[in-house]
Structures are given as C-alpha cells and as structure tokens.
Amino acid sequence: MSSYTFDDLKKDVAEGRIDTVLACQVDMQGRLMGKRFQAEYFVESAWKETHSCNYLIATDMEMETVSGYKATSWEKGYGDYTMKPDLATLRRIPWLEGTALVLCDMLDHHTHEEVAHSPRAILKKQVKRLEDMGMKAYMASELEFFLFDQSYETAQASGYRNLKLVSAYNEDYHIFQTTKEEEVMRAIRTGLQGAGIPVENSKGEASAGQEEINVRYADALAMADRHAIIKNGCKEIAWSKGKAITFLAKWNYNAAGSSSHIHQSLWSLEEKPLFFDHTGKYGMSPLMHNYVAGLLAHASEITYFLAPYINSYKRFMAGTFAPTKAIWSKDNRTAGYRLCGEETKGIRIECRVGGSDLNPYLAFAALLAAGIDGIENKLELEAPFVGDAYGGKDIREIPRTLRAATTAMTESAMLRKAFGDDVIDHYTRAAEWEQEEYDRRITDWEVARGFERA
Numbered sequence: 001m002s003s004y005t006f007d008d009l010k011k012d013v014a015e016g017r018i019d020t021v022l023a024c025q026v027d028m029q030g031r032l033m034g035k036r037f038q039a040e041y042f043v044e045s046a047w048k049e050t051h052s053c054n055y056l057i058a059t060d061m062e063m064e065t066v067s068g069y070k071a072t073s074w075e076k077g078y079g080d081y082t083m084k085p086d087l088a089t090l091r092r093i094p095w096l097e098g099t100a101l102v103l104c105d106m107l108d109h110h111t112h113e114e115v116a117h118s119p120r121a122i123l124k125k126q127v128k129r130l131e132d133m134g135m136k137a138y139m140a141s142e143l144e145f146f147l148f149d150q151s152y153e154t155a156q157a158s159g160y161r162n163l164k165l166v167s168a169y170n171e172d173y174h175i176f177q178t179t180k181e182e183e184v185m186r187a188i189r190t191g192l193q194g195a196g197i198p199v200e201n202s203k204g205e206a207s208a209g210q211e212e213i214n215v216r217y218a219d220a221l222a223m224a225d226r227h228a229i230i231k232n233g234c235k236e237i238a239w240s241k242g243k244a245i246t247f248l249a250k251w252n253y254n255a256a257g258s259s260s261h262i263h264q265s266l267w268s269l270e271e272k273p274l275f276f277d278h279t280g281k282y283g284m285s286p287l288m289h290n291y292v293a294g295l296l297a298h299a300s301e302i303t304y305f306l307a308p309y310i311n312s313y314k315r316f317m318a319g320t321f322a323p324t325k326a327i328w329s330k331d332n333r334t335a336g337y338r339l340c341g342e343e344t345k346g347i348r349i350e351c352r353v354g355g356s357d358l359n360p361y362l363a364f365a366a367l368l369a370a371g372i373d374g375i376e377n378k379l380e381l382e383a384p385f386v387g388d389a390y391g392g393k394d395i396r397e398i399p400r401t402l403r404a405a406t407t408a409m410t411e412s413a414m415l416r417k418a419f420g421d422d423v424i425d426h427y428t429r430a431a432e433w434e435q436e437e438y439d440r441r442i443t444d445w446e447v448a449r450g451f452e453r454a
Helices: 006-014 039-046 119-132 152-157 175-180 182-194 220-240 286-297 299-306 360-376 402-410 413-419 421-439 444-450
Strands: 020-026 032-038 050-053 080-085 099-108 135-141 143-148 199-204 210-215 244-246 262-268 328-330 337-340 348-351
Touching: 006 039, 020 039, 020 080, 020 119, 032 039, 032 050, 032 220, 099 119, 099 220, 119 135, 119 220, 119 360, 119 413, 135 220, 135 360, 143 220, 175 182, 175 199, 182 199, 182 210, 182 220, 210 220, 220 244, 220 360, 262 286, 262 360, 286 299, 286 328, 286 337, 286 348, 286 360, 299 360, 299 402, 299 413, 299 421, 360 413, 402 421, 413 421
Parallel strands: 020 099, 328 337
Antiparallel strands: 020 032, 050 080, 080 099, 135 262, 143 210, 143 244, 199 210, 262 348, 337 348
C-alpha cells in the first residue's frame, strides 16, 4: 500500500501543501467516483466516513439508472451507502495541485457491513479465502491504451470520426517515435511514481499511437487499487496536455486491440514462492498445476469479468496478439494463458484474455476464484499447447460474444459459490443491460452498408 500516512496528510494540510482530498469509490466499470473534500474538513471528520448514493454500483457506462437490480431501484428510493476511507490507500496526486486521494470501501448504510457486490469487496473476499489457506496472491496488470494528438473535447465534437493518433505507424518498442510522445508519457511515469505507484517502464505498442505502461507487481488488492488509479491518472494527465487517451478494447477495426494482461502467482504468507518447484517440469509446482487447471476449467465462466462490454469481444481476432483460445502454453503469445518465468521463483501465469476495459477488482477476483477451485479440487492440468494457437483445431475457445460469456457466468456453480448468488445476479443484470442497449442501436456500418443497397 501507499507509504503516505494520515499523519503526513495532516502535516501537509496544516502547512498548506494539500487543500483537497479526493475520497473515491470504484464503480462497476472500474472508474473512480466520489467527492472532493476541503482538506481541513477531511482530516477533522470525513476520514472516518462519508456517504454516496447507492445507485453508483448499479449504473451503466453512461450513468443510467438501470432497472432490474435487487440491491437498489426507484422503488427502494436510491438511498445511501457509507464510504469508509481505507487510509492504507492514501496518497498525494502530483499531477493535481494540492491534492491527495484515498480509496473507500462501500458499506451498507444501516449494518455497516461491506456491500457484497461492490468491486473492492468482491476481491477482498477472494483474498481472504487465500489467506485462510495460508497463501496470498501477487499480481501485475499491464495496461495498453491509444494516445491521440487532440483533446477529448475535439474528439467528441467530431463524433469520434477522423481521429488523429499521436503517431502514424506501428511503434512497438520504437524509441524515436516514443521520444515524440515523451511530454505525455514522462508525465504519466513520473506522476504515477510520485503517487506511490512504482513504475517500471512505458513503451510503444503494436499499432500506431498505442502505448503500454507497466508497474511493479503487488498483492492482489494493492495492484487492483493501483490499476484503477493508473487509468484515471493517465486520462487526467493526457487531458491536462490537450491530448486524449482511450482504454476502449478495440477502438478501430484496423488497429490492434488494447489489453490488460494479468500476471499472477501464489506465495506463502511468509513470502515463499508456492508456484516454484525446481524439480517440476518448467519449474512448476503441483499447486501451480492445480491453479492453472482451475483457470482453464472455468475459462468461459470468468470471461465476462475479463471482457465486460460488447466492444470487448471485437478484440479477439486471430493474428493480432489478442487470444482466441483459452489454452495454456509455454512463453507463447498466441495462447490465452502464457507461462512466464519458467525455472525461476518468479514463475507465473499470464492471463492474456482481458482487455484494457476490464474492472481490475472483478477480473482479479474471478481469476483467483477459478484458481482456488482448481486447488481445492486438485484439478489435473492438461498438457501445454505447442504452436500457433490461432490455427489450433478442437481446442477450448474464448467465448466469442457477450451473450455467450453472460450465459457461462450466470450458470457457473463455481462463481456462485465463490461470489454469492446475489453478486452474480447483479452482474448478470449489468451484462444483460449492456446487450439490450447495443441490440437496439443503429450503427454507422449498418447505414453505410444498407442505405442504398438494402
């Protein structure tokens, strides 16, 4: 967690360095929602708790009050949740003048128990399951995005047509091209570092204008917190420089998709690497075999939490470095699950299924739940796939549509046991609404294709 303490904040407020505190919760889309507190008031009182409308964990991307949720509705009056600041997440935000930020847990206004379907609570439940087994998970999520040489306002005014990317060609690992983008990318790296998020590197990615930011691994909850802050920070920093960033999984048919690869490994509470066994093939322990077998056995069921929108499924295209098959392979980027760090204590499994649009808390929780099930049931790991998985025949596929992923999620006995029926029903309703909204829309493609010829 952050090394910035509440005592540090009180000192900064008293000496005039901090005048604003952002108290943020994470919504179903993984976005930061909350309030800007006058810092003096926060350190006096609001650090204990504040409140927000309970519709914030029952809306869609456009903040629609969606019907059909058991937890909240117009009939129930859209009451309050309690926002409980987790002071371990407190940090300064260097790219915003005089500002600190803290993440909050969502509590029931009356019982003060955690709201079960809130993203942070869902992940914390799986972390607790691991702790009860004497283990903890370390995770790292790589984030890809596209950078545009124009503002969000001009992009919106153009109807998101004829957008101007920051580069004209594939810039994967390209130093000269990324030198041209350093005004933004350096600000992102140094800003995140100053916010207590250890940055490893940034790089150009596999399409024109595509970037990647990599930060150091952490325990699952801390990494999810970092991920949410990174996305918000990247957008704020780009906006401050007149640029725009998108984390849309597939913004253009001709461009590569943007992913959020998730590296994961299990360790003992005493920091012993539990996935490593120097006597095992590739250095994999029996525990790792079971864990990866769980990921594969439940791959379809957890896909919704890795790809939560209609657009997410446009990314799964052969030959684009986005996977189409839910199989594992040794250091093979065509597979949905890639073994990394073989024969070392840093051995881990990388899930390549998730897009940059995922909610990290939900994605991490789903992966852990599947892996835990594999451990508890001592599932046997199939042999690794060898070769080009895109061309593989009769092997497990990633669900091709949101409809298919939704069905797999809602019918999953494993997820219902791990998350609870009410939680799965809540996110099933979110998935259904996403599909319903898309099904009634008319796209530019339909009009251009059929206006004259239909």
